[in-house]
Amino acid sequence: xxxxxxxxxSFKGKRVIVRVDLNSEIIDGKVxxxxxxxxxxxxxxxxxxxxxxxxxxxxxGRPGKDDxxxxxxxAKLLNKYVKLKFVPDVIGEKAVNAIKSLKDGEVLLLDNVRxxxxxxxxxxxxxxAKTLAPLFDYYVNDAFSxxxxxxxxxxxxxxxxxxxxxxxxxxELTSLEKIKIDDCxxxxxxxxxxxxxxxxxxxxxxxxxxxxxxxLISKGxxxxxxxxxxxxxxxxxxxxxxxxxxxxxxxxxxxKIDGKRKDLKLEEFPSKYEIFDIGPExxxxxxxxxxxxxxxxxxxxxxxCEDEQFSVGTKTLLKAVTGxxxxxxxxxxHTTTALDRMKISKKKIGHISLSGGALVxxxxxxxxxxxxxxxxx
Ligand code: 3PG
Ligand code: MG
Numbered sequence: 451x452x453x454x455x456x457x458x459x460s461f462k463g464k465r466v467i468v469r470v471d472l473n474s475e476i477i478d479g480k481v482x483x484x485x486x487x488x489x490x491x492x493x494x495x496x497x498x499x500x501x502x503x504x505x506x507x508x509x510x511g512r513p514g515k516d517d518x519x520x521x522x523x524x525a526k527l528l529n530k531y532v533k534l535k536f537v538p539d540v541i542g543e544k545a546v547n548a549i550k551s552l553k554d555g556e557v558l559l560l561d562n563v564r565x566x567x568x569x570x571x572x573x574x575x576x577x578x579a580k581t582l583a584p585l586f587d588y589y590v591n592d593a594f595s596x597x598x599x600x601x602x603x604x605x606x607x608x609x610x611x612x613x614x615x616x617x618x619x620x621x622e623l624t625s626l627e628k629i630k631i632d633d634c635x636x637x638x639x640x641x642x643x644x645x646x647x648x649x650x651x652x653x654x655x656x657x658x659x660x661x662x663x664x665x666l667i668s669k670g671x672x673x674x675x676x677x678x679x680x681x682x683x684x685x686x687x688x689x690x691x692x693x694x695x696x697x698x699x700x701x702x703x704x705x706k707i708d709g710k711r712k713d714l715k716l717e718e719f720p721s722k723y724e725i726f727d728i729g730p731e732x733x734x735x736x737x738x739x740x741x742x743x744x745x746x747x748x749x750x751x752x753x754x755c756e757d758e759q760f761s762v763g764t765k766t767l768l769k770a771v772t773g774x775x776x777x778x779x780x781x782x783x784h785t786t787t788a789l790d791r792m793k794i795s796k797k798k799i800g801h802i803s804l805s806g807g808a809l810v811x812x813x814x815x816x817x818x819x820x821x822x823x824x825x826x827x
Pocket of ligand 1: 592806807
């Protein structure tokens with residue numbers, strides 16, 4: 451890893467900005483306690499122990515979106531793991547005073563940085579950078595999952611202050627570097643085609659789940675009744691068509707007839723039944739691919755895992771992945787939930803990522819602005 455780490459600086463008595471990613475689902479106005487809250491804890495605790503004065507910067511949603519909110523609840527949730535104070539301000543007098551009066555080993559969380567338009571207009575000359583940077587000695591990025599965003603709190607402070615990766619970012623980057631994107635097998639499933647689009651350009655791609663079905667449609671297959679359930683995913687077909695030819699798609703699929711699983715060959719479509727999983731021939735074919743893979747990246751389940759009879763596809767592929775000697779990376783919340791439900795040990799997976807867009811961009815070979823900024827100092 452090219453970036454510096456917490457080992458490279460002495461933090462005693464120093465003021466440190468730590469950018470974390472606490473962005474989580476909000477259900478009925480309540481912020482969910484996601485694993486994102488645990489991710490930066492190691493870094494924060496280490497800095498507390500080293501007697502730094504710590505200021506956390508974070509975001510939630512975007513102005514105008516349903517999940518946009520202040521960070522008051524986030525502060526309470528993070529307080530379960532590390533003692534901290536919340537200041538409902540970012541660059542105003544309240545925030546500046548609180549930062550200036552921090553004692554060694556104390557932790558402060560400021561409010562949602564996305565409340566400032568300057569967050570979205572990164573520049574050393576914007577009011578956010580000019581107010582905060584002079585108050586600090588170091589900048590730590592511990593937010594891999596937001597590192598694809600070219601924002602002030604992700605990029606500009608890294609350009610203005612001596613900077614390094616936090617422990618979570620360090621672990622994420624070190625794991626990702628164990629995979630060579632060019633020889634990696636990509637298993638793309640799940641129900642959000644938009645998340646997978648960038649990855650289709652990779653060489654070795656096998657598809658499953660709703661995504662696999664949309665790829666089949668993009669290749670010209672007619673799935674029958676299932677087309678209706680895929681209606682809102684069909685907008686991605688034109689884009690997928692551009693790079694689907696080399697992509698492996700299912701050769702059979704499981705439908706539900708009178709509540710029971712039945713496997714149908716691709717030639718038996720269009721059918722009047724809804725599809726819930728990949729079929730046994732597809733599983734066999736994909737397991738073979740997994741056995742020969744040098745590195746594996748998996749995102750999205752193969753079928754509807756909430757129903758046991760349709761979790762066979764996901765389970766079969768997961769077992770092949772955990773049995774393989776290749777280093778594996780798992781992304782996407784549902785894939786990890788499936789792992790827990792099937793009682794498959796997480797220890798057998800090389801790395802489980804909590805990142806969405808950042809991970810996809812990285813695996814598509816794109817440069818992440820915040821990582822670039824950290825490495826170019
Ligand atoms: C995420 O949750 O994927 C990151 O925090 C980035 O958030 P964004 O997609 O709203 O920029
Ligand atoms: Mg996102």
